[in-house]
Amino acid sequence: MAQTILIIDDDIDTLKLVGIMLERKGFRILASTTGEKGLQMANKEYPDLILLDVMIPDISGYEIARSIRTNPATENTPIIMFTARSQVDDKVEGLEAGADAYITKPARPRELFAQINSVLKRSPQRSSSSGTAAAEKGTLIGVVSAKGGIGNSTLATNLAIEIHNQSGKETILTDFRPGQGTIGMDLDVQNTNGLIKLLDEEPGIDISDFFPDVLMEHKSGIKTLLSSHHPSDSKYITHIEQFLQIVKELPKLAAYTVLDLGPSLTPINSAVLPKCDKVLICLEPSPSNITQTRILIQDLIIRGLGDGRFITVLINRQRSGVQLSWEQAENLLERKINQIFTPVPELAYQAAAKNIPIIQRPEESMTADQFRDLAKLVLD
Structure with a gap:
């Protein structure tokens, strides 16, 4: 079974476009347009990585990241913030909230793939366990x-x-x-x-x-x-x-x-x-x-x-x-x-x-x- 990426973004076009590109690279995609549902999916599905927008109407991406980091079941889940907010203060707040990387929209597919692979490689414990699961399932x-x-x-x-x-x-x-x-x-x-x-x-x-x-x-x-x-x-x-x-x-x-x-x-x-x-x-x-x-x-x-x-x-x-x-x-x-x-x-x-x-x-x-x-x- 492929590694799972959860995308949390209220923009349907982003969900579809990025989801298709990542699935073509062999990832299994879960998607949510709301922060509340995204958190529920993170706690239920245990994705290998979360691709997270900041500007989500019901719960901000920063709050979602903090919630994921304070939950023992998800605290080690890699998070990449993928957002149109490009100010230095935004990036700092995202990284301080628990993001492993911060990518500004629009990003080229190669850049996004490279960051995802890099973050997954920096999480050897999760990658190893996912690899074991893939071999068994x-x-x-x-x-x-x-x-x-x-x-x-x-x-x-x-x-x-x-x-x-x-x-x-x-x-x-x-x-x-x-x-x-x-x-x-x-x-x-x-x-x-x-x-x-x-x-x-x-x-x-x-x-x-x-x-x-x-x-x-x-x-x-x-x-x-x-x-x-x-x-x-x-x-x-x-x-x-x-x-x-x-x-x-x-x-x-x-x-x-x-x-x-x-x-x-x-x-x-x-x-x-x-x-x-x-x-x-x-x-x-x-x-x-x-x-x-x-x-x-x-x-x-x-x-x-x-x-x-x-x-x-x-x-x-x-x-x-x-x-x-x-x-x-x-x-x-x-x-x-x-x-x-x-x-x-x-x-x-x-x-x-x-x-x-x-x-x-x-x-x-x-x-x-x-x-x-x-x-x-x-x-x-």
């Missing part, structure tokens, strides 16, 4: 959409198998949808109670020893941790603490974990998505759904997810001449669509009927190639 890949019925579960299933095929590494597929799970039926997995067993435990209980009993090996080579399809099990959607415990453990068990999170920003998704290293956002080529998806992405950015974490996937489920084209969809979405799936209703039906994922069917298909392309994109 795998990548979390969330699959979400603005509404249901788009094909998230089919995509998550085939993607997990192809990631395993291409990487040759341990891969887990799970669906955080108690009472609505369909992956178990699609794969003909008999035991779909694994997730429920973990959710039944009391919050705070060490669940690490339970995973050998609940992870099921699939013939494709992946492991599964699946939700029940019994509607009565929907009661577990309120067990947010347990979901977060599971998310904390899964990256220790596999190089890659694909999470089918279903639609919308449910309480589960609101808690889990910030933990994901990559977020696949599925949409269909209809004006209403693309508008919904654009709003979903905006909400995710406001909640602190860096823009560079997103991979947008356009899924055509039906052949129709009245759907939007790829170019029209991009224009309405106001962002690039990274992968498109062409409609193959017959192939999808046969795959479900025979419990054989599309990527494993013997005949070659354009859809299988599209899953391979998507897996390559995720693994990059």
